[in-house]
Amino acid sequence: MSEHTQRIVLASGNAGKLKEFQSLLTDCGLEVVPQSEFNVSDAEETGLSFVENAILKARHACRATGLPAIADDSGLEVDALMGKPGIYSSRFAGVEGAERDSANNAKLINSLQGLTQKDRSARFQCVLVYMRHAEDPTPIICQGSWEGQIQHQISGEGGFGYDPLFYVPERDCSAAELSKADKNSLSHRGKAMQLLLQTLTAAGE
Ligand SMILES: O=c1nc[nH]c2c1ncn2[C@H]1C[C@H](O)[C@@H](COP(=O)(O)OP(=O)(O)OP(=O)(O)O)O1
Numbered sequence: 748m749s750e751h752t753q754r755i756v757l758a759s760g761n762a763g764k765l766k767e768f769q770s771l772l773t774d775c776g777l778e779v780v781p782q783s784e785f786n787v788s789d790a791e792e793t794g795l796s797f798v799e800n801a802i803l804k805a806r807h808a809c810r811a812t813g814l815p816a817i818a819d820d821s822g823l824e825v826d827a828l829m830g831k832p833g834i835y836s837s838r839f840a841g842v843e844g845a846e847r848d849s850a851n852n853a854k855l856i857n858s859l860q861g862l863t864q865k866d867r868s869a870r871f872q873c874v875l876v877y878m879r880h881a882e883d884p885t886p887i888i889c890q891g892s893w894e895g896q897i898q899h900q901i902s903g904e905g906g907f908g909y910d911p912l913f914y915v916p917e918r919d920c921s922a923a924e925l926s927k928a929d930k931n932s933l934s935h936r937g938k939a940m941q942l943l944l945q946t947l948t949a950a951g952e
Pocket residue numbers: 758759760761764789792819820821822823836837838851871906907908909910922934936
C-alpha cells in the first residue's frame with residue numbers, strides 16, 4: 748500500500764453492507780467513504796451477473812467522484828428455486844425502502860413452503876470490484892460464497908437482508924444471530940474482502 752492514505756469511495760447505498768465494510772476495513776490503511784457523502788445516486792443494475800452489476804456500480808461512483816471505488820454486488824441463490832433470487836435478490840418482492848428486507852424474507856418463506864430441510868440449501872454470493880478510475884481496463888474482481896440453508900422462520904436481530912432466514916451450519920444459528928466478527932469471518936463478503944485486500948497489498952496499491 749502506498750505511503751499516503753488513498754481515499755476510496757464505497758459504491759453502495761445499503762446501510763447493512765456499509766457497516767460490515769467499515770469493520771472489515773478498519774486498520775487496513777484505506778480511507779473508505781460511502782458514496783452518499785458525495786451525493787452519488789444508486790447506479791442502475793442492468794447487468795445479468797453479479798460481476799457486471801458490481802462493475803456498473805463501481806464505475807458510476809468513480810465517474811461521479813473522480814476517486815477509486817469499491818462496489819459489492821451480492822445475493823442469495825436458493826437451489827429449490829433454481830438459483831433465484833440471485834442477482835435479483837434485492838428486487839425479489841418488488842418492495843423498496845424500509846420494508847424491503849422483510850417483504851423479501853416473507854416472499855422467500857412462502858416460496859419454500861412445504862419443503863423439508865434437505866431441500867433448503869442455499870448460498871450467498873458476493874462479488875467485489877475495485878476500480879482505480881472510471882475507464883480502468885483491469886479492475887480487481889474478487890468473489891466469495893457462503894453455504895447454508897433457508898430456515899422456515901426468521902430468527903435473530905443482527906445483520907441485514909436475508910440474514911434472519913439464513914441458517915449457518917457451522918454455528919447452528921441464523922446469520923442474524925452471529926456476532927459481527929463471526930459473520931465477517933464466515934461470510935461471502937468477508938471472504939471476498941480478504942481476497943481483495945490481499946490482492947491490493949500484493950500489487951502495492
Ligand atoms: O450478507 C448478507 N446478508 C443478508 N442478505 C444479503 C447479504 N448480502 C447480500 N444480501 C442480500 C440483500 C439484498 O437483497 C441483496 C443484495 O443486493 P445488492 O444490489 O447487491 O445490494 P443493495 O441493492 O442492497 O445495495 P447496493 O446495490 O447499493 O450495494 O442480497
